[in-house]
Amino acid sequence: MNTGFVVGERGVFVFACDLPDYDRRIEAIRSVAGGKPIRFIANGHHAGDDTTCNDLFAEQGAIVVGSRELARQLLPYCPKRVQSELKQDRVKREYLEGKKVEMAMPAITFDDRITLELGSHVVELISLGKTHTPDTTIAWLPKEKILFAADSRHGGTGLPRAVSEVGDGASNGRRRPAF
Numbered sequence: 001m002n003t004g005f006v007v008g009e010r011g012v013f014v015f016a017c018d019l020p021d022y023d024r025r026i027e028a029i030r031s032v033a034g035g036k037p038i039r040f041i042a043n044g045h046h047a048g049d050d051t052t053c054n055d056l057f058a059e060q061g062a063i064v065v066g067s068r069e070l071a072r073q074l075l076p077y078c079p080k081r082v083q084s085e086l087k088q089d090r091v092k093r094e095y096l097e098g099k100k101v102e103m104a105m106p107a108i109t110f111d112d113r114i115t116l117e118l119g120s121h122v123v124e125l126i127s128l129g130k131t132h133t134p135d136t137t138i139a140w141l142p143k144e145k146i147l148f149a150a151d152s153r154h155g156g157t158g159l160p161r162a163v164s165e166v167g168d169g170a171s172n173g174r175r176r177p178a179f
C-alpha cells in the first residue's frame, strides 16, 4: 500500500486507506482541510489495505473512482474481506456491520486514465494493469510532480512502468515518488 491525500480548493482526494487507519486518517484530513468535503477516493488496487475505507468515505458523499479492472476484482473480494475483518476483531464493528458492497465499489470507472480536478491541484489516475495484482493504479500530480506509486514497486516491472507512464515529468529529476 502507498497512501495519502491531497487537499484542493474544491475538496479532498484520498488515495488508499486501510480500515485500522481510518480514524487517524480522518483526523489528519480534518487538521489540514478543515471542513472541505472529501470529494474522491481511489485505490492502488483492490486489496483490503487500500479499499476497506471506501464505503465510509462514500457514505460522507465522496465518489469512489476506480479502473474497470479494480471494480471487477473488488466485487467478489469485498464481502469476503469484511467477514475476515469481523473475525479478526481489530477495528470498530460499526465500521463493518451492515456494510454494503455497492458503497465500496467505484461509482466512476475508467479504462486507462482519468483526471480529477480539485481546483488548485489536478490528480491523474493511471491504470497500470498487472503488477502483483491485475489492477494496479497509480496517482500522479503533474504540476507538483508527485507520484503515489501504489503497489507498482511489487512485481518486477511495475515501478519502471509507472515512471514511464508519467512521461517527461519523470525524466526531469523533479519527480518525487511518494512511497
Ligand SMILES: [Zn+2]
Pocket (backbone or CB within 6 Å): 001, 002, 044, 045, 047, 049, 050, 151
Ligand atoms: Zn495493497
